[in-house]
Amino acid sequence: MSLTALPPPPDIVRSAYAELTVTDLPRAHWFWVEVLGFVVTKADPGALYLRGYDELTHHNLILREGPQPANGLLAFRVRTPADLDRAVEFYRYLDCRTVRLPAGTTPGIGEAVRAEDPLGFTVEFFHHATLADRLQQRYDLRRGAEAARIDHFNIVVADVQEAYEYYTSLGFGLSETIEDRQTLYAAWMYRKQTVHDMAFTGGAGPRLHHLGFYAHEAHHVLRTCDILGSLHEERYIERGPGRHGVSNAFYVYLRDPDGHRLEIYTSDYYTGDPGHPVLRWDVTDPRRRDFYGHAVIPSWYAEATTVLDLDGNPRPTREIRQVEEAAVGADGFPVR
Amino acid sequence: MSLTALPPPPDIVRSAYAELTVTDLPRAHWFWVEVLGFVVTKADPGALYLRGYDELTHHNLILREGPQPANGLLAFRVRTPADLDRAVEFYRYLDCRTVRLPAGTTPGIGEAVRAEDPLGFTVEFFHHATLADRLQQRYDLRRGAEAARIDHFNIVVADVQEAYEYYTSLGFGLSETIEDRQTLYAAWMYRKQTVHDMAFTGGAGPRLHHLGFYAHEAHHVLRTCDILGSLHEERYIERGPGRHGVSNAFYVYLRDPDGHRLEIYTSDYYTGDPGHPVLRWDVTDPRRRDFYGHAVIPSWYAEATTVLDLDGNPRPTREIRQVEEAAVGADGFPVR
C-alpha cells in the first residue's frame, strides 16, 4: 500500500457509531439500557439502536443479535454527500473492497459507503442521519452511566505505525503516543476537536479494543461502578476507575455480557488549534496508561473483539512483534 | 416558664421524622417520590411514609392527606424506653399537654409520647422503630435528590431567645447563631454530632420553616435543580443552589406543591467534641445566609407552614419584634 499519491480522502467529521454482534439481545438490553442507561432510539426484533443523552445523531451503537460476539463495523460521519464518492475512490486506490448502501439500509442513516480497510476493519461512511430527540436537558430521564455521546473507537492492530500512517492519510491529526526510540506502541488520533476519534493498541489485530463514550463529570464514572457493585455485577468492571496519563481522561472500562469492552470517559481536552502539538509518552512511564501508576490488568491488553468483514465473516488476526506490555515488563514495572 | 429547676429531659438522639398534611396525596407522591426520589417505606390510602436511601428508621416523613397544608408533628428519637417517661414528666412540669400513644399508632413507630411544647409545636418522642431495609448501597435504585436521611427541623418562632433556652433545657448544644448586641436572630442547635437537629428562624411563630434532608455531595443538590428545570417545574425551586455561611452547607430550598419547604443539604461538620465552640455570625455579614453574598428572597423569610396542635387544629401565631430582615435592611444590604 502506497500512501504517497492517494486521492483526497473523505472529509471525516468524527467517529459516529459502531455495530456489535451480541449473542443474547435481552441480556445486552439489560446491560446497556437498564444498567448503563443508554437511550433506545429504536428497537427492532433483532437489533437495538442506542445513543447517549446529548447525542443528536440517530444512534451511537447498534447491538445486533448473532451467533458470535463480533464488531460488524465502525462508522464515521462525513462532511458532505460528495465525501461518499471520495471514500469510494480512496479505497479503490487502496485496492480495498467497498460497497454502496442506499439510504435507510441502516435505520436512521442515509446513503453510505462501506469498505474493508487496509487494517482489516469494516468501516462505514455516511453523511445524512435522522436527527434524534434532544434529550440533553432531560435530567429527569438520565440513568446509569449518563453517557452523553460516543467519543472514540480504540482498535487493536498488529502494526501501530501502519495504522498511524493509514489514518494520517485519512486526514486524522495525532494528539498523543506511547513510544520508545524503536517502536510506536500506541497512538491517539482525532478529527473532531478532542484527543481522539481513533486510538491504536498494539496486539493481535484486527480486533476492536473498546468503544469510548463521553460523560460530563468524573462522578458519572464513579456512579457507573457503584451501580454495578450494587447489583453484585461488579465482574463487568474490568479496569478503573482511574485517570489516564494519555488524554488526561478519567475512565472506567467495562466488559458487556459478550465481552465487548467499553469505556466511560470524561475530561479530555481541546485539540482544534492549527499546529496542535503531539504529547509523546515514553513506554516506561508508568503514568502513561494510569496516571496513578497502577499496573494494567493483563486482560485489558490481551482480550478484544473479533472483527467481521463485509460478508460478516470473522477476520483472521496477525501477531504483533513488539508489544507494549513486554517493553514495560523489562524495566521493572511488571504487569499484574 | 421557669427552666431553672426542670426535671431531667428525655435523652434525645436526633430529629427523626416529621408529619406534613398535604391536600393532594397523588400530587405529593409525584413531587416527593417520582421527582425527588424519596423511598416509600409504606403507602396507605391516606398517607405515605418516606425515607432517604441511607435511613434505617422506618420513615423520615409522613405525608398525610388533609384539608389544609400543615405540620402535624416533629418527632425525635430518644435513647431508651425510659426517656418516654422522662418526656411526660418534663412536659408536665412545663404545664404542657401530653399524650401517650401505644406502639403501632404510627406505622413503624413504637410507644410514643406527644406534647404541645412551650413554643407551640406538637412534638413526639419515641424509642423503638421498625428497621427499614438497608438501601445505602443500592445505587441502582437512587433517583432524584438522592436524599440520604433527614438532617434537621427549622422552625419559625417569635422569640428566638426563648426557643434557644427551651432547647437548651432539652439538652441541645448550640453550634451557630446570627445575632447583634441586642438580639439573637437565629440559632442552630444539635443533639447528633452535626451542626443541627433544630434551627430557629425569627418570625411569626409557631410555624415550620423547613425540613432539611442530607445528601452526600454537592452534585446531588445540582441534580435536584436540573431535574426540576428539565420538567419545567422550576417554580418549585425557591432559593439556591448556594452555600450557607452558617453551617457551611451547600443547599437548595424547594417548596412542595402545598408550599411546604424542604432543603437538600450537604457538607456540614462534626460537633461531637466536648466544649465545641459556638460560631457567632453578625447579622450584618451578608455571608451568614448565603456565603456567596446573594440576598435572600422575601418569601424565604415570610412564608412557612402552619402548625397543628394535638387535636389537629391550627395554632395561632404571634408576631416577632425584631426580625433579621429589618436589621439587615438598615445597613445597606437590601432584601430583594
Added chain:
Amino acid sequence: MSLTALPPPPDIVRSAYAELTVTDLPRAHWFWVEVLGFVVTKADPGALYLRGYDELTHHNLILREGPQPANGLLAFRVRTPADLDRAVEFYRYLDCRTVRLPAGTTPGIGEAVRAEDPLGFTVEFFHHATLADRLQQRYDLRRGAEAARIDHFNIVVADVQEAYEYYTSLGFGLSETIEDRQTLYAAWMYRKQTVHDMAFTGGAGPRLHHLGFYAHEAHHVLRTCDILGSLHEERYIERGPGRHGVSNAFYVYLRDPDGHRLEIYTSDYYTGDPGHPVLRWDVTDPRRRDFYGHAVIPSWYAEATTVLDLDGNPRPTREIRQVEEAAVGADGFPVR
C-alpha cells in the same frame, strides 16, 4: 453594509484572547492570579499575559494598565497565514478600518490584522502563536477557579439580528437563540465545536458583556465562589452559581475590580456535526437564562465594558429598541 457578495472571510478557528484595560494592575493581579488562579505566561511592567491550565496558546487574556476600564480587542485565531490577507480583504469590502501588525507586536503572537468591525468592536486575527508550557497535568499547581482555557466572548449589541448576520458572514454557525416572533433577543454562534465562540446580548452597544472561561467540572465553579466568600470578597460574585438553559452550561458570573465581567463555565455540548440544529428558546421561558428559573439581576443586563477603537478611544454606544428584559417583564416574570 451588504453581506450578500462578500469576499471569503478568514477561516476563524476560535475565540483566542481578549485585552482588558485595568486601572490598577496589582489589584487585577490579585484578583485574576492570586484569587482565580489564572496562569501568568508573561508579566510586563504595564501588562499581564494570562491563560488557563489547559491552554497551549501563549495567552487568553491581556490585562493592560490604563486610565479607564475598557476592552481593547477581541482576538481570533485563524487557520492559515493566508487568512490574514483574507481578513484584510474582507474588512476592506466592508469599509472597515484595518491595520497589519508585525509578529511580536503583541508578545507571543505572530503577524496579525486588526479591524474596527461593523458592530463597533476592535477585533484581531492571528495565525501563529508561541506555544505555552503544557500544564494540563500539573494538578499540583492548580488553584482558584482552575480555568482551563478561554471559551467565548459575549458582546452587547444594539441590534442582535445585525450581529447574527455579520457573524454568519464570517462563517460562524448558530447554536441557540432567545427570540419571539418579532425579535431576535440573543444568539450564540460557534466556530470551534462547542456551543459558542461568540454570543450577542441585546443592549446599548458596542460593549463587552463578558469573557467566558471553561472549567472541567461544576465543583470548580462552586470552589470559585467558596474562595471569594472565604476572603469576604463575595461582592465580586454577581450572579450564580446556576445552570443556563441556553448552552446547558453550569456557570458563575464574577466582576473583576474594574467591573469587567467573566464567567466560569462548564458542561456545554458538541456542535461539530454537519447540519447541527438550532435550539430556539422563547423569550418568555424563565429557564432560558437560568434553568432553575431564578430571575437575572438587573446589573447583569445593564452593565458592560466600554470598547476601544483602533486608536484606543472609547466607542460611543447606541441604544437598543427591543430589550429582552422588557419583553420578559411584560409576561409576569419580573426582573428582580
Added chain:
Amino acid sequence: MSLTALPPPPDIVRSAYAELTVTDLPRAHWFWVEVLGFVVTKADPGALYLRGYDELTHHNLILREGPQPANGLLAFRVRTPADLDRAVEFYRYLDCRTVRLPAGTTPGIGEAVRAEDPLGFTVEFFHHATLADRLQQRYDLRRGAEAARIDHFNIVVADVQEAYEYYTSLGFGLSETIEDRQTLYAAWMYRKQTVHDMAFTGGAGPRLHHLGFYAHEAHHVLRTCDILGSLHEERYIERGPGRHGVSNAFYVYLRDPDGHRLEIYTSDYYTGDPGHPVLRWDVTDPRRRDFYGHAVIPSWYAEATTVLDLDGNPRPTREIRQVEEAAVGADGFPVR
C-alpha cells in the same frame, strides 16, 4: 484477661490524633504539608503538629523525627476530666502499664493518661485540648487532599475477635464485619456517630495499618491522586481510588515516605441511633474490600507500621492463624 467484671471504661468521644515517627522530617513535611495540604498547627525542631481544615482540636497527627518509622501512640479524646481517672483504673484492672502526663507534655493537649493496651498498642486519653483556628471556611487556603479531620485508626491484630471484645469493653459499637462461620476476619467499631473510630485488620500484630482522614467529596480523593501523578510521585499511591463495600466510603490509600499508610476517605454514614444494626460481609464477597470487585494488592494486607511501647521500644508481633487473604484465595478470587 477477663472482660466480664471490668470497672467502667473512660467515656471515649472519638479517635483524635496519632503520633508517627518519621526518619526525615523535611521529607515528611514535603509529603504531608506541601503535597497533601495538611495544616501545620505547630512546627518544632523535631516534630510537626498537623490537622485537617475542619479540625478544631490542636492536632490530628504528630510527625516526630526518629531513627525508625513507627507509631508512637494512638490518642482518644474523652468526655470529662474524670475519664482520665477511669482510664487509669480500667487499665490497672487489666494489668496494663499506665502513665499520667501533666498538661502540656504534648503541645496543645491537657493532662493525659497513656497505657500499653492488651493488644500491644500505646494509647492515650485526654480531655482538654487547645482550640485550633477555625479554617473550615477558608477555601482560599485549601490545598492537596483537603483533609477535613482524622476519622479513624485501623490496626493490625493477630486476633480480631480479641480486639473486638476489648474495644467492646471500652464502649465501642460494632458497625460492620468481615467474617465466615468460623472466623471474624475484620471489624469496624465506633464511638462517634460514623462507621468507625477503630478498625481491626487480621495479621501479624500489633501494628498500625493506617490512619483514615475524612474529606468531604469524592473529587477530593481523585484530586489527591492527580496531584501525586502530576509530581511523578505516583508510587505513593498504594491502592485506589475506589469504593469500599464495608463503610460505603470512597477511598484512596497512600504510603508516606516512611511507608506509613494513610487513607483519604469520604461518604460513610450515620450510626448514632440506638440499636444500630451490624452489617456483616461474608469473606468471600469480593465487594467487601472493594465494591467494584478489584482484588487488593498484597502489600495492603502484608505491610504495616511498627508500634512502640511506652518506653519507645518496638513491640514484637505475633502471627495470625486465619488470614482473610487465605480464606479468600481459596474460593477462586485470587489476590493479585
